[in-house]
Amino acid sequence: MKYIIIGAVAGGASTAARLRRLDEKAEIVIFERGEYISYANCGLPYYIGDVIKDRNKLFVQTAASFKSRFNIDVRISTEVTGIDAATKKITAKNLLTGEEYSESYDKLVLSPGAEPIRPPLPGINLPGIFTLRNVNDTDHIKNYVRQRSSGKAVVIGAGFIGLEMAENLHELGLDVSIIEMGNQILAPVDFPIAALVQQHIRSKGVDLRLSSAVTGFEKENDTIKVLLKDGSSIDADVVILSIGVRPDTKLAIMAGLQLGAAKGIWVNEYLQTSNPDIYAVGDAIEFPNPITGQSMNTYLAGPANKQGRICANNIVLGNQQIYNGAINTAIVKVFDMTVATAGTASKHLRAANIEHIVSTNHSGSHAGYYPGAQQMAIQIAFTPADGRLLSAQIAGYDGVDKRIDILASAIKRGSTIYELTEFEHAYAPPYSSAKDPVNMAGFVAENILLDRLKVFYWDEIAGLPADSLLLDVRTVKEFEHGHIEGAVNIPVDEIRQRLDELPVDKPIYIYCEAGLRGYLAQRILRQSGFEKVSNLSGGYHSWEACHLENLQCVPKVLAIA
Numbered sequence: 178m179k180y181i182i183i184g185a186v187a188g189g190a191s192t193a194a195r196l197r198r199l200d201e202k203a204e205i206v207i208f209e210r211g212e213y214i215s216y217a218n219c220g221l222p223y224y225i226g227d228v229i230k231d232r233n234k235l236f237v238q239t240a241a242s243f244k245s246r247f248n249i250d251v252r253i254s255t256e257v258t259g260i261d262a263a264t265k266k267i268t269a270k271n272l273l274t275g276e277e278y279s280e281s282y283d284k285l286v287l288s289p290g291a292e293p294i295r296p297p298l299p300g301i302n303l304p305g306i307f308t309l310r311n312v313n314d315t316d317h318i319k320n321y322v323r324q325r326s327s328g329k330a331v332v333i334g335a336g337f338i339g340l341e342m343a344e345n346l347h348e349l350g351l352d353v354s355i356i357e358m359g360n361q362i363l364a365p366v367d368f369p370i371a372a373l374v375q376q377h378i379r380s381k382g383v384d385l386r387l388s389s390a391v392t393g394f395e396k397e398n399d400t401i402k403v404l405l406k407d408g409s410s411i412d413a414d415v416v417i418l419s420i421g422v423r424p425d426t427k428l429a430i431m432a433g434l435q436l437g438a439a440k441g442i443w444v445n446e447y448l449q450t451s452n453p454d455i456y457a458v459g460d461a462i463e464f465p466n467p468i469t470g471q472s473m474n475t476y477l478a479g480p481a482n483k484q485g486r487i488c489a490n491n492i493v494l495g496n497q498q499i500y501n502g503a504i505n506t507a508i509v510k511v512f513d514m515t516v517a518t519a520g521t522a523s524k525h526l527r528a529a530n531i532e533h534i535v536s537t538n539h540s541g542s543h544a545g546y547y548p549g550a551q552q553m554a555i556q557i558a559f560t561p562a563d564g565r566l567l568s569a570q571i572a573g574y575d576g577v578d579k580r581i582d583i584l585a586s587a588i589k590r591g592s593t594i595y596e597l598t599e600f601e602h603a604y605a606p607p608y609s610s611a612k613d614p615v616n617m618a619g620f621v622a623e624n625i626l627l628d629r630l631k632v633f634y635w636d637e638i639a640g641l642p643a644d645s646l647l648l649d650v651r652t653v654k655e656f657e658h659g660h661i662e663g664a665v666n667i668p669v670d671e672i673r674q675r676l677d678e679l680p681v682d683k684p685i686y687i688y689c690e691a692g693l694r695g696y697l698a699q700r701i702l703r704q705s706g707f708e709k710v711s712n713l714s715g716g717y718h719s720w721e722a723c724h725l726e727n728l729q730c731v732p733k734v735l736a737i738a
Contacts, residue, residue: 179204183257184288185214187478188459191485192286197247199493205249210256213312221315226345260432262452284492291422291460300394305401306416326350328414331403333391335362337509339419344512354384354411367522370556370570372722377514424461438472439463447496448488458484467502468521469529475503506585517581520568520588523558533558537715538621539691540614542576547606555618564593564626583615594622632714635723645684650698669694672701688713
């Protein structure tokens, strides 16, 4: 058998190595148009920022080591220019010598990845404007920035790579601006989680501009002027385009393969394309979202590597292993914070008309009495009928990674919030609390489903009924430090003694700092004859970040009645 693989980064290299482990006698050829294979794509921003100092550590394998270990013919700097599916041949061109030739195959695997979006804006090809896709891009950016370490950088796009680049350029000493067309960073997460991180970014002195579109670029002496839709401009020494990527489907179209609704290469559950002798993996493919059922792409190394293994199994052993899709579990370091997500955000669930409930809680990363505990916000979405977990998002500092992995596992298995209430974790004061943040997320969700807790959300405050009471149950000192305009303060510890000050027949909307005291106050009131009582999900902490980001202002202007 002869297997040809096009693309030798995550999905392609993983497929090739697995093919060899399953079939020692097969002829395996990898074509890679770049100079490098099997490199750590996700580590590129950190090499630019000098966090990873040794360039060689970016390379998991080289063409030579792949040949030596796996007996695989790796042809770098060679671009596949055509696929003839009828005759089962590909045409290739050596980019160094110009030689063109053809190769036959029994089975073909496409792993071309995704290509950065580079819109046709005026001046976009000026020197100093870069996209980051591969090692060559990295080398060019690093060399360019090294000569301008005290200059200004503009990052266009506030997705995962954009934020990583912004942080690393900032750490190198550059003055950084981030321009994002949307009204928040990180499109896969919901606004309340994004708002917490946006506040942190601003605290680092980064100029974060949301709902702002770039219209073009101009060269002025040695400076690039980044032109914005509102008529203003920002001077930059270097510009990083991180607007997004799209599946590279050129070869698939050439081969007459079917594309899907998400404009990626359509594959079945065995990662087989519309041609039975051609499989595809990685960023270029699409598959049904396990939660919404809608067709989706995923641009993550983890799924690509797993797809490669499954693809090789199905090629060698026959179509035996089903690929169950990905829930886009992802994590990113943003300066001192960590943000993570798994599943489908609430805004995307709404767009898919999937009924759900959102709950937010704030918990310590470990026991509060042990030094160094820091708050993390966990937002989950779940079905009202049975509590099936649909998404999880976390913004915090220490311990975010292990909590998102736990929650992602539950989402992928179709489990419910009830599992979270009994999740058994390893507990010692430096690592967690007796009730882990995952347990707390489950407890809050369970209380909502059992009608022990009614919640409302930060964006509903402006529209509360005119006859309602907004009740702040924090301490007097907390209230005086800052509160939501129009709120009345009765600390939770005084609620029982001051019930006569509250209207029994009117809606009462309670909030505290993070949600727990508000829940306790609600339980007291609902068992004392007050029926129309709701608690602010995520508390004042979430509201403040959302409110400030909604106004795009700074905390000092917060109303204090």
